[in-house]
Amino acid sequence: MKQLSHLLRRMQQVLREPQPALPGSRQLVVSLSMDVAAAEESEPSLLPWLATQPVYPQFYWQHRQEPEEAAVCGIVRGFRHVSDAESFFQHYRSAPDVRVWGLNGFERTTADGGESADYLFLPRVEVIRQGNQLSLKVNVFSETSLQADADEAAAFIKFLLPAHPIAPLTSRIVAQEHHPSREGWVSMLEQALASIAADEMEKVVLARCTTLTLSQPLREASMMAASRAANHRCFHFMLAHNAEQAFMGSSPERLYLRQGTTLNTEALAGTVASDDNDRTAETLAQWLMNDRKNQCENQFVVEDISQRLQQSAATLDVMPPEVIRLRKVQHLRRAIRATLHQASDTACLNDLQPTAAVAGLPRQAARAFIRQVEPFTRGWYAGSAGYLSLAQAEFCVALRSAEINGDKINLYAGAGILPGSDPEQEWVELDNKAAGLKTLFDGEVS
Structure with a gap:
């Protein structure tokens, strides 16, 4: 969608701004308001954009009632348990709306209980559509230098591709x-x-x-x-x-x-x-x-x-x-x-x-x-x-x-x-x- 291409260009500019050469976690955000009817007519979903990207893991989400849809890709930090993600939020004083996405297995274990089927991650890129608001978010995290990871994020953004239509389901x-x-x-x-x-x-x-x-x-x-x-x-x-x-x-x-x-x-x-x-x-x-x-x-x-x-x-x-x-x-x-x-x-x-x-x-x-x-x-x-x-x-x-x-x-x-x-x-x-x-x-x- 054209709005997303515009946000990606704006994010490239944001990533050129200097970041501290210190450990930490930040989320960079650019947003715009759009005409929902026009957007849905030209592109019914964020899914085609996500499916075009050559980077993994990818996570897609659409709410059952609310006009909320998310497409995230790339991994900055992975977590074995929800408790690990909560500890990360607290330790790095994350913004209230920084999201960790993923799956929790049926057979969950406690943080000290051995192997877990959970797969949770802080993504590199997160695109969220909520009503007529489209937001592009880039997570930057490093245990040594935020500037170094911001440089990696800028390179990551350059690899993202324009959306292509999803092939129809032809398998039998x-x-x-x-x-x-x-x-x-x-x-x-x-x-x-x-x-x-x-x-x-x-x-x-x-x-x-x-x-x-x-x-x-x-x-x-x-x-x-x-x-x-x-x-x-x-x-x-x-x-x-x-x-x-x-x-x-x-x-x-x-x-x-x-x-x-x-x-x-x-x-x-x-x-x-x-x-x-x-x-x-x-x-x-x-x-x-x-x-x-x-x-x-x-x-x-x-x-x-x-x-x-x-x-x-x-x-x-x-x-x-x-x-x-x-x-x-x-x-x-x-x-x-x-x-x-x-x-x-x-x-x-x-x-x-x-x-x-x-x-x-x-x-x-x-x-x-x-x-x-x-x-x-x-x-x-x-x-x-x-x-x-x-x-x-x-x-x-x-x-x-x-x-x-x-x-x-x-x-x-x-x-x-x-x-x-x-x-x-x-x-x-x-x-x-x-x-x-x-x-x-x-x-x-x-």
Whole structure:
């Protein structure tokens, strides 16, 4: 987009200004206001610009409701844990809105607890569109000389390229394999129901990984663009390691939004199919609102979140249930709002991830059962994606997600298991959830 090219030229001028030959961290910012309608007509997204860049890692983010979109690339500093990022903010007295972006794995560990699946980083370049405001931000950090890193940032900027259109999604599915298989799923469910009947758990969320083999290697941006165009009312996120390896998703669920000490989270649990016909979709939604099993599943999540926030929150309010309609499924959702004693994203993640909506109850028993019976490692699936800063943080739950590796894609979907759960119905729920991404490809196999 022309506005971004203008900002890049302005940033080159800013980077020519002298910086201290001292250690530290700074963020340089140039912004402009733009005509949103004109900008969207000429360039519908920051994604084509990001996909054109020859530098990695890349992270893309689009909010599910707010007119906010971000494209970041390059790495200045990486972090293994959110607590490391928070310590960095405090030590270097970062500006309140300096953001660290990335993913938190489903199996998170504490700062001294060994290996972590988290991938968080302070990017070199961050482009953010919020309403009619377009901002270009460059992070400069050095343990020896800010001037030296500013010189590196100036060289980095020169390598950035104008946006090119993203190639359409032309790959076709030629084979698929489920992990577990249908028979394995039935066995897993029977084990789960036996464990629940023995009072070892109240609920567990079991997942399936479906490996798709494609007719040709896939560019991750093509899949992200197709999902962005089809799956509305979702958070869209993508972490790309290179042109063919990435983790991406289009998730309907917010893990939390923290603005100062105000926390917004939600219980998104309970599922029914959606339909292109409005009347049919409404009938299904009414069934969902009145179905005892789904209401019970949602209430479990509400109670679990409320209990986990008991020590961290001064106040907590739960909103009435509502049905969220997506392209392939509909969900029950209750919004939850809290006032925190202190603004700590380490505490928020420890309290909220993983929620009962993606793991089960009690948390530790459910996680242990998942590790024992699921025939794959979840990695970033059912973890979280987003950003944190001193002023605010927002992470969505990494659902409706896919791991891309050339001509192979792993699609992930899960279902909550409670007393009375039926293996066949839950298998259909997995199909419906995976369809949000799988149906982006033409010629899919059954």
